Amino acid sequence: MATVTLRSMQGKWIMACTIMASAMAFIDATALNVILPSLQKSLKASGPDLFWVLNAYLLMLASLILIGGTLGDKLGRKKVFMTGIFIFILGSLACGFSSGATMLIIFRLIQGIGGALMIPGSLSLISSSIDEKERGKAIGTWSAATTLVTMGGPALGGALADAGLWRYIFFINVPIGIIVLFFLATKVKESKIETGRTGQDFYGAVTIALGLAMLTFGFLRLPAVGFIHMQSSGSIIGGSIFLFAFIIIERKSSHPMMPLSLFSNRIFSGTNLLTFFLYAGLGTGMLFISLNMVQVQSYTQLESGLTFLPFTFFMVINARFAGSLADKYGSKIFLISGPFLAGTGLLLLSFIQRTSGASDYWTSFFPGILVFGFGMSLTVAPLTAAVMGSVSDHLTGTASGVNNAVSRIAGVFANAVLGSVAVLLFSAALQKEIKTLSFDQQQKQTIIAQTANLGNASVPEGFSSIEQQKIKKAYQAGFISSYNVIMKISAGLAYLAALTALIFIQKKAITFSPDNKQSLSA
Structure with a gap:
């Protein structure tokens, strides 16, 4: 397929369709963090159930996104992209009608299958279709637009959850997906590479x-x-x-599905290692910020969603600009400074203790979210441009699939590993908190058993009102203690991402070419 410019009608339709489809997938992730308390209460879900609601989607996405990228390269990027959108719509509809946690987890798996075919198609269509001189700008536009919608997810999710309508976070995908399918079918041409190779x-x-x-x-x-x-x-x-x-x-x-020869490219290997560290810290940090705000700091779910608006503001203002500058000066400076600032923001957030609620937002959460958001806004577009620019055009789908898989695998491992660490830390902190209270061993074990529900831990029955207040305070103190440690770990992961960029990323990108040779490109 001949390359087009952002100014052409074909280029505009490609950008519009990829932005809407990607936002449809990403908005679920950010909105879910906010609606989890309502979802947990409505479906009577445990703490591990919540992690599986998050991980079921990420797990299927990480597992199949690699093959989704290569399918697009071989069978047609638009065709596979549209198939993924259709499956994602069906999964979203089923999620909205789920009557229990187990059912929701199963339907989240279906969403993940659709996302695995859909998400790599977005960047692959852009990279293979948009003129190389405008590719960084195009990716920056995609990053800014999808992030604007995505980061609006917490506010939307909070408003719907407070109104008892959390299921509409899934239902909203249906009309968006149908619109995208219509425009893809009528306005966008097919794009694929004829390699003569078959099989999966x-x-x-x-x-x-x-x-x-x-x-x-x-x-x-x-x-x-x-x-x-x-x-x-x-x-x-x-x-x-x-x-x-x-x-x-x-x-x-x-x-x-993952050509290991790609990793002989220093830039490709470095950017994917950076992606793993950064998105592990990002996913964990945003999840625990939301849980802390709603379940411990007494924010409403709408207030929790609105607190991320500074993050959204920076992403909209800076992402496209950073992508354009990366085209001119290279990605390295952004991939060092961006994750470093994001890590500093997470570190600031790790020192938060018990507050008076949303009225204390400006002196507690706001400074950290401000620095965190600014750092991420400098990182997203240059990182994506570096990944896609490190391979030749016929491997863009595979490269996009690998990079997206790495970011999702990072999310799966972060949720699973750090989620488990958080429960263990919570349990250890709670044991110290109740050590001086006059409860027998059996009562203490009953109290500690609730730590599996993290911030949603509820006081067991059989205690007096005074004892209940003491237990509630112990839960809050124990959760905040574990939150402080988890956020510091998240900050450390972001700092590792900055270190990775310093070591691996060069000013000039080395492009992996079809004949397995490497060539320099700006």
């Missing part, structure tokens, strides 16, 4: 799906059953074996 990496898809699922399950069960139990240690070991098998399969496959 079925065994690779199965092994990575099983590996990630077992690792996630093992870490989520760790706080409840301990490390020596087969459900935890057995699943973690089994998952590690499957991931090792995945690497072997990819080395031997004639049509791998």
